[in-house]
Amino acid sequence: MVLLEYKELELLITRVREISGFDFSGYARPSLLRRASRYLTKHTMNLPELYIHIEQGGKAVYDFIQEMTVNYSEMFRDPDFFISVRSEILTYLESYPAIRLWIAGCASGEEAFSMAILLKEAGLFDRSLIYATDLSERVLSSAREGVFSLGHMRTFSENYMLAEGKNSLSDYYHVAYSKAVMDHNLRKNIVFSLHDLTGDGVFNEFQMVSCRNVMIYFNLEQRRKVFKLLYESLGMFGFLCLGKRETLRYSGFEENFRIINGHLNIYQKIK
Amino acid sequence: MTELNPNPLNLVLMGGSSGSFVIFEQIVKLATRPLSCAVIFVIHRGKSSLANLPHLFKAKTKVRMEEPEHLDPVVNDCIYFAVPDYHLLVGPDARFYLDDTDKDFFSRPSIDATFISAAQSGIKIRAAMLFSGASKDGASGLKLIAEKGFATYVQNPDFAEVPRMPAEAISQYGGHQILNEKNIFEEISSVLYSYST
Numbered sequence: 001m002v003l004l005e006y007k008e009l010e011l012l013i014t015r016v017r018e019i020s021g022f023d024f025s026g027y028a029r030p031s032l033l034r035r036a037s038r039y040l041t042k043h044t045m046n047l048p049e050l051y052i053h054i055e056q057g058g059k060a061v062y063d064f065i066q067e068m069t070v071n072y073s074e075m076f077r078d079p080d081f082f083i084s085v086r087s088e089i090l091t092y093l094e095s096y097p098a099i100r101l102w103i104a105g106c107a108s109g110e111e112a113f114s115m116a117i118l119l120k121e122a123g124l125f126d127r128s129l130i131y132a133t134d135l136s137e138r139v140l141s142s143a144r145e146g147v148f149s150l151g152h153m154r155t156f157s158e159n160y161m162l163a164e165g166k167n168s169l170s171d172y173y174h175v176a177y178s179k180a181v182m183d184h185n186l187r188k189n190i191v192f193s194l195h196d197l198t199g200d201g202v203f204n205e206f207q208m209v210s211c212r213n214v215m216i217y218f219n220l221e222q223r224r225k226v227f228k229l230l231y232e233s234l235g236m237f238g239f240l241c242l243g244k245r246e247t248l249r250y251s252g253f254e255e256n257f258r259i260i261n262g263h264l265n266i267y268q269k270i271k
Numbered sequence: 272m273t274e275l276n277p278n279p280l281n282l283v284l285m286g287g288s289s290g291s292f293v294i295f296e297q298i299v300k301l302a303t304r305p306l307s308c309a310v311i312f313v314i315h316r317g318k319s320s321l322a323n324l325p326h327l328f329k330a331k332t333k334v335r336m337e338e339p340e341h342l343d344p345v346v347n348d349c350i351y352f353a354v355p356d357y358h359l360l361v362g363p364d365a366r367f368y369l370d371d372t373d374k375d376f377f378s379r380p381s382i383d384a385t386f387i388s389a390a391q392s393g394i395k396i397r398a399a400m401l402f403s404g405a406s407k408d409g410a411s412g413l414k415l416i417a418e419k420g421f422a423t424y425v426q427n428p429d430f431a432e433v434p435r436m437p438a439e440a441i442s443q444y445g446g447h448q449i450l451n452e453k454n455i456f457e458e459i460s461s462v463l464y465s466y467s468t
Binding site: 001035220 | 340341342343354356357358360361362363366368369370371372373384387388391392411415
């Protein structure tokens, strides 16, 4: 195991910014330290070797950034969250002629496809548009393909059943070359695009923003800025969904939302 | 100005897996008076575990218990439990950080993640302890804490319900103090209530 010190991490962050323009300064340091150490261990590198590697710029440094920021995702992760979205949010949004949802930090698209299926089963998919964004072009291109490993599909199917899906998850994909390929119909109303929560601004107004397990990437100050962005991206009475262990605490927006589900961290903008 | 603080933050870290739950329950019971340390428990549990440990242990102690959220400050006189499906890291700013990077030894939370982050935080660790469990998680974190000069304890594998975890810690580092069956809780109690730090 190769361990970095915080001082070394700060120098590395500065160098990555100089080489690539990517700025880790708003990211939670303890998590970055863990990720950087794991990167070195996985690639059997020491710190000087990492510097030599990223000094090449281009793909080398982007691959490093990608590994440092990639988030873990599953379809229907936290099945009870999807049950709650169905019963507490979609029933409310039913009356809207057009529904815009934003999946912020969508990684390889698991949640976007889950949400598409949920909307489809609620009969709302045709008037919905899902914007799914991430800061990594690589994960987005994988999301656009909608291809997942069959090994993962078993977990996803279990989640789907626990989320009280109406059909079988396999109704929404076919198997090709030992991979699960999501139904192209589901892709129709999903727009995958590049957006960096730490640098880019508001780009639309949404009735629902799902930003689950993304806030844990940021430090206190950056997290407040991201909350402001999400707040401003929501229409009045729009819904904000955070990860199972993420609340509005320390956000500065505690008063602007009411709690829809305190256990699952679903909030509604009220002012 | 921490020198002037009569009671600066210091951590007592406890890690365990299979067979540790009953020990943790006993340790919580030892907390009969206010604590001059923050106690952090990391026990492996499934991601769908709904058991809220502070709630479960409510009748056992009057000391405050929490499942920390991202960025919650770490304070003395509180007992913390790592939540399922996230690693629980301690930052140099004395806040908790949740992390969802890959599992260590098939576990999230992992004991190593918490122990290593605490060892690197610069915050004083009064003691770190590792108990019964079936995986190798925790051994390298405990070793790092010992190498930083902090007190480390391992349950004697001979009386651990599942000996693998404490045995691995001992095989990676010979200098841990061993907690034996006859006086384990007296020892832990004296750590929790030692003011001579």
